[in-house]
Amino acid sequence: MSNQENPLLAPIHGISLKDYAAIAMKLSTGVTEEEIFRALGIDSVIWDEVNTLWGKRMQEDSSYELVTLYGQYFMEGATHPKLESMQAESTAEGNENLEKITNDRYFYEELCGARQAAYDYGIDGAQWIQDNYGINLGDFQAVAMKWMTQSDYNDMHQFIDYQQQKQKEYAEKFPAQQGGNVADDVSF
């Protein structure tokens, strides 16, 4: 839908929804605000207003078009023409793991399960992935969007089951590494 059809898609201070999603994606990978502001010719005042108002527009959009497009643009953020050259620091291992979750659906689902199990146990799941696999949150979310748009309804159940199985495995690993659960000594 064009801006004329959906006025909520009109750019804010010259920053389109596509620009906004790409900025958010790059920031989540560790690229600095200063680099991004320089590339787009904006400053922190403009960015703060853009960041606030795009969020408010998504709230008022009952068609869900903005949220849907945002997800798609976030995934494509790595290739935004003005920002694609900007990369946060990464390790060789991190790059290898990033490529793996991009191409190996089962490995991606395993890390999703592990991340949830980490959160359930009080560990920052996103940080755990960064620390153990060198993949930052922004890159992980971009891959998540990719798998979401490629998901086939018929395959979905096997991946959900696989993720849940992995979540259960990690749900046992984390307590085992850190002293167990409070009710481990209670049995039927």
Next chain:
Amino acid sequence: MLDFFKRLTGSNIQAPPQWLDEFRDNHKRWFVFLDKLEEKMDELGRAAVPELIAAMREDADPYHRVHYNMLLGVKGQYHHIRGKAQQVFEEKVAGFFNFNVGQQAFGSEFYQLLQDFYDDCTGRYETFEEKYLSWLDLLDEIGAQDLERQYQAILHEYEEIKDRFCCKQCGAQLSIPKLFFINSYIGCPYCHTQNTFEPSMQAKQLEHLGRSLAEQRTKHLLKAYEADKNPASYERYLREMFDEWNKIVPDLQSQNERFYERMLEDFRRYPSL
């Protein structure tokens, strides 16, 4: 506890089924098991609540990530406790009932025995669930109680600093005209420099806490709707919640009003959701 074992009278008793010993055992152990799990929930809560309150108060991070991760961990333990109860219920209560009830004639004494066992154990399980939910509510309250304090701190900070901003170019004392929660331009009337005013990390939280605080202040109206399910009650809650939100973050009133219209339209279209 319903003492249905006494209903097995001598003269009318059918040949006792093989599951009778397991039946008695499961019933007794189920109650003891839930008692122990509830003790664990209470111990955990008594230890965790003061630490969570302290973490909330002492965490300088405006996003309270230390508190948040701690809360996740504590909730995770409650979920684990509940998961244990759920697993045993499925196997030793529901599973046992479903396996054996089909073998009894409908309305027979042993059929009724099994039904009473199931009802009694389910009743006890519901009490356990209520305790589990009340602990989770209390844990959420800890974070919620802090919202009002945070908001007052933001207002107080603004009063302290509003006349202390100086022009970066000429040093003239400028007044911050209102409570900003994002970086904003403040022009100097003397040298016409465009200054960038950056709010504190605390003030930047105003937009994030606005809706949560508004929902907290109008929670009683939402509970009233949940009790009577009258659409007019929900619409009243929605209007008052947004009114509170607009008082807290007046700069976003026009955007929030459009969001209100959208939520109202969604509710009227799908009232059961």
